[in-house]
Amino acid sequence: MSPDRHRSVATPTTPRRSLPRADWPAGDRAAWAAALRDDDIFDRGSGAHWGASTRAGLEQRYGRWLGVLGAAATDAASPGARVTLARVEAYVTHLREDGVGERTIADYLDGLVRVCRVLDPAVPLAWVTVIAAKIRAGVPAPDNRDRLVPTAEMLALVDRLIAAGGAEGRQAALDLRDGLMLALLVHRAPRLGNLRAMTIDRHPVRTPGGLLLRFEGPDMKGRRPFTFEVPARLMPAVDRYLGAARGRIFGADRHTGLWASMHGRPMSTSAIQRMVAVRTTAAFGRPLHPHLFRTMAATTVVMEAPERIDIVPGLLHHADIRTADAHYIRADAVKASRVLGDLIDGLRG
Secondary structure (H helix, E strand, O other): OOHHHOOOOOOOOOOOOOOOHHHOOHHHHHHHHHHOOOOOOOOOOOOOOOOHHHHHHHHHHHHHHHHHHHHHHHOOOOOOOOOOHHHHHHHHHHHHHOOOOHHHHHHHHHHHHHHHHHHOOOOOOHHHHHHHHHHHHOOOOOOHHHHOOOHHHHHHHHHHHHHHOOOOOHHHHHHHHHHHHHHHHHHHOOOHHHHHHOEOOOOEEEEOOEEEEEEOHHHOOOOOOEEEEOOHHHHHHHHHHHHHHHHHOOOHHHOOEOOEOOOOOEOOHHHHHHHHHHHHHHHHOOOOOOOHHHHHHHHHHHHHOHHHHHHHHHHHOOOOHHHHOOOOOOOOHHHHHHHHHHHHHHHOO
16 A cells, blocks of 8 residues: 555545445355354354354455455355356456455455355365465565564554544544554554454453453454453543544444444454554555554564563463464463553653
8 A cells, every 4th residue: 555545644435345244145144144153052053163253354355255246246156156267367356456465365265265165065166275375375475574663653653643532523533543443453462353343332341450351252263262451541542532532433323333433333354454554654654454563562572571572472362382482481361461561661761
């Protein structure tokens, strides 16, 4: 994404590219509901084990496919039978023309296959997986080190947005919203799916010591519950957002999503990605992806307090010690988030 694509740091109001589940063909909706059915331990759907963020991500990717198919999505063919070589080629071309990266395109194809395997398991689609693998193999593994922004500079951006959010009006509300989202990414490094899924009625838990954000097992990628603290220094901004600012965003009263969009619904995964890209491009001249904040969090610990490297798996909610590093040991997530918060506060000078 180049800086001149956006003349303002306000969240862009691009049309929705992914067909929402309510607009899928009736047969697809019914098959998807059956695949997610989890009310009978002896007869669970084939996708019942997926966490909420995985389900949402797959719905978004499949909705993108249906949106590109257009009228062909409502033909009489089954979901798997709609997947032809010509249509996959056209789909890849569309994604490339829309500026989607090659690795993300491969992820979209893998998502299409995963959904079709539960909607229409009789149709073999291994050939699509092969195409995705070839696309992915043609792209060098990214070296994110040059893309990272020093934590102190990111904190300065957060502070500017939160300060701008102290004014009245819609733009101030958006500034405050975006500042808080970036602050959570910096301080707590949640997965994008969990950030997107936050609601005002389920996840914030008030305690005598402040505010926790609590996710139950079904909400998490690894199906394990996860809790982290909101930094105390952010609480005045959080209270301001929940108390008045969120209500100034169009349609926020129609849903419980914590991060309200200007379309009268919660921000989607792609909307959050665009917001982060727009804000970081305006501030630093290059876009960042939300997942890079997890790398930044681990890097902050390694650079500022290498003796506390043991907290990284707990901070990033890694179930397997090898996921973070063969030398890490597991740590409690709340304790890890507190240690990272202390480190980050120290960088403010």
